[in-house]
Amino acid sequence: MSESSSSLNTGAKTAANFPAPGYQQQDAVFGRAFDVLRKAIVAQSFPAVSTAVTYRGKLIALRALGHFTYEADSPEVTTASIFDLASVSKVVATTSMAMILYERGLLDLETPVVAIVPEFAATESGENDPRRREVTVHMLLSHSSGLPAYEKLFLRARTRSELLAAAFATPLTADPGAKAEYSDIGFIILGIALERIADETLDRFCQREIFGPLGMARTEFNPPPAWRSSIPPTVDDRSFRKRIIQGEVQDENASMLGGVAGHAGLFATAEDVAIFAHAMLSVGQLVLRPETLGLFTRRETSPAGSSRALGWDTPSSPSQSGKYFSANSFGHLGYTGTSLWIDPERQLSVTLLTNRTWPDCSNQAIKEVRPRFHDAIVETLEALDH
Numbered sequence: 001m002s003e004s005s006s007s008l009n010t011g012a013k014t015a016a017n018f019p020a021p022g023y024q025q026q027d028a029v030f031g032r033a034f035d036v037l038r039k040a041i042v043a044q045s046f047p048a049v050s051t052a053v054t055y056r057g058k059l060i061a062l063r064a065l066g067h068f069t070y071e072a073d074s075p076e077v078t079t080a081s082i083f084d085l086a087s088v089s090k091v092v093a094t095t096s097m098a099m100i101l102y103e104r105g106l107l108d109l110e111t112p113v114v115a116i117v118p119e120f121a122a123t124e125s126g127e128n129d130p131r132r133r134e135v136t137v138h139m140l141l142s143h144s145s146g147l148p149a150y151e152k153l154f155l156r157a158r159t160r161s162e163l164l165a166a167a168f169a170t171p172l173t174a175d176p177g178a179k180a181e182y183s184d185i186g187f188i189i190l191g192i193a194l195e196r197i198a199d200e201t202l203d204r205f206c207q208r209e210i211f212g213p214l215g216m217a218r219t220e221f222n223p224p225p226a227w228r229s230s231i232p233p234t235v236d237d238r239s240f241r242k243r244i245i246q247g248e249v250q251d252e253n254a255s256m257l258g259g260v261a262g263h264a265g266l267f268a269t270a271e272d273v274a275i276f277a278h279a280m281l282s283v284g285q286l287v288l289r290p291e292t293l294g295l296f297t298r299r300e301t302s303p304a305g306s307s308r309a310l311g312w313d314t315p316s317s318p319s320q321s322g323k324y325f326s327a328n329s330f331g332h333l334g335y336t337g338t339s340l341w342i343d344p345e346r347q348l349s350v351t352l353l354t355n356r357t358w359p360d361c362s363n364q365a366i367k368e369v370r371p372r373f374h375d376a377i378v379e380t381l382e383a384l385d386h
Helices: 031-043 086-103 130-134 137-141 160-168 184-198 202-214 225-230 252-256 270-282 289-297 364-384
Strands: 048-055 058-066 219-220 236-237 244-245 264-269 330-334 338-343 348-354
Touching: 031 048, 031 058, 031 086, 031 364, 048 270, 048 364, 086 137, 086 184, 086 202, 086 264, 086 270, 086 289, 086 330, 086 338, 137 184, 160 184, 160 252, 160 364, 184 202, 219 270, 225 289, 264 270, 270 338, 270 348, 348 364
Parallel strands: none
Antiparallel strands: 048 058, 048 348, 219 264, 236 244, 330 338, 338 348
16 A cells, blocks of 8 residues: 555545534433533532544534533633643544554564663663563553553652653563553553654644544644643642643643653544544445554454553543443543544444543542443434434
């Protein structure tokens, strides 16, 4: 396949890129689902929410509720509000970049990470752990590299280069391929590996190959200052940055990396994420071969018990996608209270963006709200279909 044809879109910005609007009666149709979100706002599960639902090629819901914060005079959220996607960046940006490079023959999934990132060979103590040479790009994507879930690298790094050095040297906590452990560290390293293969930064590659062609006009790493008034704040950071975080990435490691990282940093509206989801579901217009998408979204058979695909997650039991999404579904969650779930069997996608981390990260009620909302959406659609 030629280079020009193996991006996420033909490059021609046409109406076919966008799911056809079909949400004129959404309040009547999805009243019960929207009530789940209204009650969550009242219960202070999150102050702001924006959601978009695509179904059989149509955008059947696009709704925003709440205010930027819990204060009475806080701005109202609109469907134009832009949210910090947090780890949903891992699929919309990083994994998509990996899929494109894979399809172009530039990325071999079984390549050892040290072949692309030689700095990965040694631990922070300088010792040579021979297991590190067994870690492949495939393992980074499937979260089976043996790297730990998370490290507060920002506490011991003063610059981007120091944080990257700390990430590269993070000791393994398990043998490569032995167990699945979701790892931000792995995706930081993956992002750098993909940049080196493409000889281009993650944000520039994604803008040219994904966001631009798909018409995702309100999707960006490091959103410009003019967007700030459209972005709900995510946290009142009193410990590290000593300021309210609004219009800049909430994740401290991504912040230290300059706002562009493989694990976090992307901002978008719910509608833009829905456009991306529509592309994932539209095999006819998605120039990525169906085989490529199938490879990356199919649940891994090892390590045993993993729910992970390549970059993507799949429904486990119980799942944040609720109880109705099919086994072939794929999606991802974000720490700030964001999520995207896609069910190819139903031709359904649900984007749910919140700032549940406001004013701090202690509230976990989103974990109860998400599945209830997804279930209400699917139950409504099934009732309509019958």
